[in-house]
Amino acid sequence: MIHIVAICAAILGFGCLCAAMARHQKDMLGRTLPSPVQQRFRKAGFTLLLVALVIDMTGLGTAYGAIAWFGHLTVGAVMVVASLTWKIA
Amino acid sequence: MKESFRQSMAWLHTWTGLMFGWLLFAMFVTGTAAYFQQEISRWMRPELAATADPVSATQAAITYLRTREPDAESWFITPPSARNPVTEVFWQPKKEEGQPPTRRKRGETSATLDGHGHPVTVRETRGGYFLYRFHFDLHYMPVMWARYLVGAAAMFMLVAIVSGIITHKKIFADFFMLRFGKGQRSWLDAHNVTAVFALPFYLMITYTGLVTLATQYMPWGVMANYASTDTFFEEVFPGRADVPRSGVAAPLVPVSSLMAMASRSWGGAGIGFVKVANPGDSTATITITRAADTAIAARGESMVFAGPSGTLLDRHVPEGGALATQSVMVGLHAGRYAGWGLRWLYFLSGIGGTIMVGSGLVLWTVKRRAKLPDPAHPHFGFRLVERLNIAAIAGLPAGLAAYFLANRLLPIAMDNRTEWEINSLFLIWAGVLLWACVRPQRRAWVESLSFAAALFAAVPIVNALTVSRNMLTGLVTGDWLFVAFDMAMVTLSFALGWAARKAARVELKATRSARQKSKELTTA
Numbered sequence: 001m002i003h004i005v006a007i008c009a010a011i012l013g014f015g016c017l018c019a020a021m022a023r024h025q026k027d028m029l030g031r032t033l034p035s036p037v038q039q040r041f042r043k044a045g046f047t048l049l050l051v052a053l054v055i056d057m058t059g060l061g062t063a064y065g066a067i068a069w070f071g072h073l074t075v076g077a078v079m080v081v082a083s084l085t086w087k088i089a
Numbered sequence: 090m091k092e093s094f095r096q097s098m099a100w101l102h103t104w105t106g107l108m109f110g111w112l113l114f115a116m117f118v119t120g121t122a123a124y125f126q127q128e129i130s131r132w133m134r135p136e137l138a139a140t141a142d143p144v145s146a147t148q149a150a151i152t153y154l155r156t157r158e159p160d161a162e163s164w165f166i167t168p169p170s171a172r173n174p175v176t177e178v179f180w181q182p183k184k185e186e187g188q189p190p191t192r193r194k195r196g197e198t199s200a201t202l203d204g205h206g207h208p209v210t211v212r213e214t215r216g217g218y219f220l221y222r223f224h225f226d227l228h229y230m231p232v233m234w235a236r237y238l239v240g241a242a243a244m245f246m247l248v249a250i251v252s253g254i255i256t257h258k259k260i261f262a263d264f265f266m267l268r269f270g271k272g273q274r275s276w277l278d279a280h281n282v283t284a285v286f287a288l289p290f291y292l293m294i295t296y297t298g299l300v301t302l303a304t305q306y307m308p309w310g311v312m313a314n315y316a317s318t319d320t321f322f323e324e325v326f327p328g329r330a331d332v333p334r335s336g337v338a339a340p341l342v343p344v345s346s347l348m349a350m351a352s353r354s355w356g357g358a359g360i361g362f363v364k365v366a367n368p369g370d371s372t373a374t375i376t377i378t379r380a381a382d383t384a385i386a387a388r389g390e391s392m393v394f395a396g397p398s399g400t401l402l403d404r405h406v407p408e409g410g411a412l413a414t415q416s417v418m419v420g421l422h423a424g425r426y427a428g429w430g431l432r433w434l435y436f437l438s439g440i441g442g443t444i445m446v447g448s449g450l451v452l453w454t455v456k457r458r459a460k461l462p463d464p465a466h467p468h469f470g471f472r473l474v475e476r477l478n479i480a481a482i483a484g485l486p487a488g489l490a491a492y493f494l495a496n497r498l499l500p501i502a503m504d505n506r507t508e509w510e511i512n513s514l515f516l517i518w519a520g521v522l523l524w525a526c527v528r529p530q531r532r533a534w535v536e537s538l539s540f541a542a543a544l545f546a547a548v549p550i551v552n553a554l555t556v557s558r559n560m561l562t563g564l565v566t567g568d569w570l571f572v573a574f575d576m577a578m579v580t581l582s583f584a585l586g587w588a589a590r591k592a593a594r595v596e597l598k599a600t601r602s603a604r605q606k607s608k609e610l611t612t613a
Binding site for chain 2: 002003014017018021023024063064067068070071072074075077078080081084085088089
């Protein structure tokens, strides 16, 4: 359960980070974002990744959770890239 | 002309990656599979189903050993666990007076028992354990040499990772970039994306991999301070020195209370290993070692009890910062502590690494093909890399599928069955290499990948025809191991089949454009 929640947070986090990058905005959102909004997306993205870490460490234990977090980041990033690539195709 | 820093790193990345790329690919494939070595072993011994209570199974194993080998020097018992349904026992036979110790076959000094202490009849196989050992011991060569080779590969991997981060500086800017159907650009995307996604994992796994064999690669610290490496290991991991038998017979106390006590003192952790020295004698001792799957640090703590009385003689807890660091690193690498969720994450990261190394190898040829003086007739070195790439990337998976198929198809009573299962893997692998050498390069890719896909597709079918457990029966009875294994085979088959289709499209395009060109030449 913790795994799923943390992965969801990681997907949202990387999704925000991706949306904060000018080159992906057209593909993701269909338009470009003004730079203050980009900033907000970037902050939200990093915060969500930290939230995933907190979820992991409280739910799975400090050490175990920290290790699992790296795995969850990997899965989150794979999901975001897969959906982006699929959307373009 | 002075090269820039980045150019020199690019050179380093290209050539270190290429030199050990094929070996690293094989290490990634088998290492990734080894995260499920117990599950693979269970699939490869389908006769074993029921799991048993570890404590009563250990007691039953002692009863078995007492009748079978009463005067052995020592008994070693691995109780069943959540991931392994049987008790594995082996023993050190009594030394014959005045005779050198003779080497015996494994079957003569070991047995596989069920929960009631009865030997189980099971096909001979090394199962997932072989893939785990191949990961660092390779095969058909002395173990020491293999480990130096593997260590060199890991060292070069570390160099390739660090120089790669510098070379592909855009991996963070291109974090989410994966575009298909764009030739070289797509290969670069795939290489970058798989590299950056699990980058912390690759750094961790490569570094900690070197640490697991550090005393072999860097023996000088030990050499300077100890008479021999044995005295070093004896000091770091003290076992009790062999005590000669007194000759006074004394029965062993029941082991269940000792196991319960040990488990309690380790906060409810499982028992990994039980050793009985001088069984049946008044000098007997029982050593209980903590299971490795209960903590990240892999070095098991142990407790030693007197055999006849059950009093606690000694307890061993690894001490010191260096040892703690080393055990955490080894633990992180092997992932024995990982539960199901984390185990799958390890596995996926391993697959990412496999794709990273594979795409890097292909990228080497894709980048250079266009720049060749005559792309239709490349020079020898280029052709060698091309063929070895096919042999590694399509050949090893095909060999792996053949290993599983051989497990089901070789006669149960065959002599040297275990060896022939392993030989099947290498025969198919060598076959693909040979095929890659005699066929046109693009055709060879399509054919080898299709062949590997077909072999993986055959595994669930052959399994269903030869044993009674498979995906369908598993879904009904809740035998999830067989469901997951079949699904994994089908997934691998699809992935390789998809790769074959992609390769076929490239091949079709290439032949069309070649035909076009020759037509233009004849009309002009």
